[in-house]
Amino acid sequence: GDSVTQMEGPVTLSEEAFLTINCTYTATGYPSLFWYVQYPGEGLQLLLKATKADDKGSNKGFEATYRKETTSFHLEKGSVQVSDSAVYFCALSELGGNQFYFGTGTSLTVIP
Amino acid sequence: ETGVTQSPTHLIKTRGQQVTLRCSSQSGHNTVSWYQQALGQGPQFIFQYYREEENGRGNFPPRFSGLQFPNYSSELNVNALELDDSALYLCASSTLGTEPYGYTFGSGTRLTVV
Numbered sequence: 001g002d003s004v005t006q007m008e009g010p011v012t013l014s015e016e017a018f019l020t021i022n023c024t025y026t027a028t029g030y031p032s033l034f035w036y037v038q039y040p041g042e043g044l045q046l047l048l049k050a051t052k053a054d055d056k057g058s059n060k061g062f063e064a065t066y067r068k069e070t071t072s073f074h075l076e077k078g079s080v081q082v083s084d085s086a087v088y089f090c091a092l093s094e095l096g097g098n099q100f101y102f103g104t105g106t107s108l109t110v111i112p
Numbered sequence: 113e114t115g116v117t118q119s120p121t122h123l124i125k126t127r128g129q130q131v132t133l134r135c136s137s138q139s140g141h142n143t144v145s146w147y148q149q150a151l152g153q154g155p156q157f158i159f160q161y162y163r164e165e166e167n168g169r170g171n172f173p174p175r176f177s178g179l180q181f182p183n184y185s186s187e188l189n190v191n192a193l194e195l196d197d198s199a200l201y202l203c204a205s206s207t208l209g210t211e212p213y214g215y216t217f218g219s220g221t222r223l224t225v226v
Contacts, residue, residue: 089154098160104154
């Protein structure tokens with residue numbers, strides 16, 4: 001079945017440091033891949049997405065590239081800010097599917 | 113346009129009781145999905161409703177049930193509550209056929225079972 005495995009946290013970085021959160025997936029069909037962010041006390045917000053192999057999703061300085069050969073969708077940001085502190089979820093959804101499969105989440109804390 | 117709203121935001125129930133959680137979908141959306149997010153875990157799909165009928169279900173027992181109303185709002189009902197049902201319950205609305213790109217999540221209801 002479909003599943004997502006992401007890097008366990010928590011991750012603590014200093015402001016302006018480089019961020020990588022690893023995500024790999026298993027899928028039976030042709031999934032789209034997503035990164036969602038959850039701030040304390042809030043629901044999930046879509047951060048970025050990629051719909052096919054070699055697509056790069058980007059938003060707010062975050063990037064992730066859909067790598068079919070390594071079944072990966074790693075999240076990166078060149079310079080994190082305190083406001084980026086949140087929990088990040090990698091997720092997939094199959095083409096024509098009606099549900100997401102989420103990873104367990106990675107908590108990021110950025111210190112000044 | 114209004115987003116997805118859920119009520120209540122928090123509640124505490126006793127094991128064995130029943131609970132009803134409510135969700136108002138985003139304007140223009142006709143599908144509602146429910147997810148359970150246990151502490152430290154990712155959200156897990158419970159079920160989806162479209163046109164007032166269940167349109168897909170995850171690996172949850174029958175004591176998890178739902179309703180969708182003509183205005184596309186929805187309820188999640190859980191009977192015979194267990195301690196492991198303690199979680200954040202997320203509702204998401206979408207328009208059928210736009211998934212997975214058109215999802216909007218609510219802020220959730222935090223359920224604690226004691």
